Amino acid sequence: MVALPSQRLAVALLLASTVAPVTPAHQTGEVAERLPSIGAAADFRLTAQDGTALSLTDLRGKVVAISFIYTRCPDTCPLLTTKLMGVQKALGSAFGDDVFFLSITVDPEHDRPAVLKRYAESLRVDLGGWAFLTGTAEQIRQVARDYGVFHETQTGGDVNHNLLTSLVDHQGLLRVQYMGERFDPNELLRDLQLLAASATPP
Amino acid sequence: MPTEANAIWNRREFLQGLSLAGAAGAFGLWPSAAAAEPAPETTTIRLIFDPEAPAMCYAPQYVAEQFLGLEGFTDVRYVPKGVDGSEALALLRDQADISAALNVDWIAAVDDNRDTVVLSGLHAGCIEVFANDRVQTIRDLKGKRVAVNGLESPDRRLLAGVAAYIGLDPERDIEWVYARPGEWAPMLAAGDVDGIVTFPPMSYDVREKNIGHVILNTTTDEPWRHYFCCMIGARREFVQRYPVATKRALRAMIKANQLCSLEPRRTAQWLLDRGYASNYEHTLLTLQDVPYGAWRDYDPADTLRFYALRLREAGLLDRTPEEIIERGADWRFLDEIKRELRA
Numbered sequence: 001m002v003a004l005p006s007q008r009l010a011v012a013l014l015l016a017s018t019v020a021p022v023t024p025a026h027q028t029g030e031v032a033e034r035l036p037s038i039g040a041a042a043d044f045r046l047t048a049q050d051g052t053a054l055s056l057t058d059l060r061g062k063v064v065a066i067s068f069i070y071t072r073c074p075d076t077c078p079l080l081t082t083k084l085m086g087v088q089k090a091l092g093s094a095f096g097d098d099v100f101f102l103s104i105t106v107d108p109e110h111d112r113p114a115v116l117k118r119y120a121e122s123l124r125v126d127l128g129g130w131a132f133l134t135g136t137a138e139q140i141r142q143v144a145r146d147y148g149v150f151h152e153t154q155t156g157g158d159v160n161h162n163l164l165t166s167l168v169d170h171q172g173l174l175r176v177q178y179m180g181e182r183f184d185p186n187e188l189l190r191d192l193q194l195l196a197a198s199a200t201p202p
Numbered sequence: 203m204p205t206e207a208n209a210i211w212n213r214r215e216f217l218q219g220l221s222l223a224g225a226a227g228a229f230g231l232w233p234s235a236a237a238a239e240p241a242p243e244t245t246t247i248r249l250i251f252d253p254e255a256p257a258m259c260y261a262p263q264y265v266a267e268q269f270l271g272l273e274g275f276t277d278v279r280y281v282p283k284g285v286d287g288s289e290a291l292a293l294l295r296d297q298a299d300i301s302a303a304l305n306v307d308w309i310a311a312v313d314d315n316r317d318t319v320v321l322s323g324l325h326a327g328c329i330e331v332f333a334n335d336r337v338q339t340i341r342d343l344k345g346k347r348v349a350v351n352g353l354e355s356p357d358r359r360l361l362a363g364v365a366a367y368i369g370l371d372p373e374r375d376i377e378w379v380y381a382r383p384g385e386w387a388p389m390l391a392a393g394d395v396d397g398i399v400t401f402p403p404m405s406y407d408v409r410e411k412n413i414g415h416v417i418l419n420t421t422t423d424e425p426w427r428h429y430f431c432c433m434i435g436a437r438r439e440f441v442q443r444y445p446v447a448t449k450r451a452l453r454a455m456i457k458a459n460q461l462c463s464l465e466p467r468r469t470a471q472w473l474l475d476r477g478y479a480s481n482y483e484h485t486l487l488t489l490q491d492v493p494y495g496a497w498r499d500y501d502p503a504d505t506l507r508f509y510a511l512r513l514r515e516a517g518l519l520d521r522t523p524e525e526i527i528e529r530g531a532d533w534r535f536l537d538e539i540k541r542e543l544r545a
Contacts, residue, residue, distance in 0.1 A: 038239055145272050178545070180463075180545060
């Protein structure tokens with residue numbers, strides 16, 4: 001049986017509300033073992049929901065979670081975003097200061113900054129640590145390619161794409177990617193906290 | 203313990219290739235500035251799609267087309283597998299570089315030589331054996347006729363292993379009838395054979411036409427459901443020469459695998475639009491029924507060990523299961539991808 005979008009959203013909301021805070025770990029050995037350095041994360045410079053330019057290097061020193069969504073997405077993107085909202089809440093004061101979320105649209109023609117701003121406001125996310133980004137079709141194509149995200153616009157505006165959330169450490173290294181929207185939010189939270197802790201001298 | 207397969211990799215190749223990014227990061231060789239993940243050593247890759255008898259449980263292999271482009275492959279080719287129905291043999295003939303294949307197909311290839319390497323599991327389940335009213339269980343196949351692709355075909359090896367597992371002698375007890383896969387269902391319907399081995403989408407077609415009944419389903423039946431049905435392997439020469447390309451290709455197939463599992467409707471439509479599938483409903487059922495998520499949870503070595511034992515029982519394998527694993531398995535790519543991709 002396939003769950004309706006509203007049912008899936010309800011499940012995601014439940015998950016978001018049950019993300020448990022995890023004690024940060026400082027063991028760099030554990031970080032290296034759990035989160036291998038895959039390589040340098042590709043840089044990009046896109047336009048945020050408030051119209052300002054934002055690049056990945058602007059966030060150097062923070063741990064960045066990069067996801068790809070689009071505002072008209074009827075099912076999976078809201079589930080992913082809601083899951084990230086739960087993690088945002090669990091991060092507490094670290095969110096914004098140490099950890100930053102980027103949601104990049106794969107529907108740049110529709111998702112202009114004003115649309116992204118309304119979307120962010122409707123979700124009531126904390127824009128102090130979260131930016132929604134758009135750009136030209138070519139810019140989006142390139143950044144999606146760099147992060148291994150396939151996207152293809154269908155007739156009617158639906159966008160076929162895979163959900164992939166990438167974690168970039170404070171040095172700009174790609175450390176791990178989460179596929180889909182059904183991953184354990186506590187695992188993501190733990191990875192973010194491990195990376196944030198490893199960026200801070202003990 | 204270094205395996206025979208691994209021993210072919212010397213330290214320089216190892217550091218230059220697959221584990222450049224991972225090893226350097228782990229050992230702190232990149233304190234601040236790191237190079238991006240290395241590009242694939244080749245931009246051409248050949249996979250298998252057989253339009254005559256498309257195996258839809260291999261859907262991730264076709265869906266990977268879109269991810270292979272993202273991984274740096276600019277020339278992605280799909281080639282048919284040949285009349286013997288064996289993907290492993292197609293690789294040995296240098297017709298393709300990487301492919302999914304039935305577990306026993308890889309085991310037989312490794313038993314014969316060392317030119318293929320199993321890299322990962324793809325999915326559990328997917329095989330169903332249909333039979334007529336004269337046959338209610340696998341044991342009832344004794345003295346009956348079963349249609350298969352050929353003497354050395356993967357479908358025959360699989361059923362021989364299953365038959366041996368419950369005490370039959372597949373050589374003496376079963377009469378094998380050689381025919382092309384497209385002929386099997388009509389032969390069963392006409393009473394020319396008593397059983398056939400099916401895979402998606404054929405199994406859905408047989409069920410829809412109400413031909414026979416299922417006597418074995420490896421997705422649900424013990425103990426078969428605990429093991430990979432189809433696994434991903436590659437030509438050893440390709441793996442040795444192009445370790446980064448191998449890892450990138452495997453990652454593309456695993457991402458595609460996840461997409462098949464998470465987005466079956468969209469993926470089924472994509473397969474239909476791209477000509478990989480001809481029946482949306484059967485394709486969707488395949489994506490919904492086949493346990494693709496097993497790639498991370500199941501141990502692929504367990505599958506090789508289990509099915510190698512079945513083939514030895516059937517008298518179809520010379521080597522021991524451990525020899526098969528040592529000669530023909532390389533899990534390092536999978537291990538790295540498991541650490542880099544969470545699901």
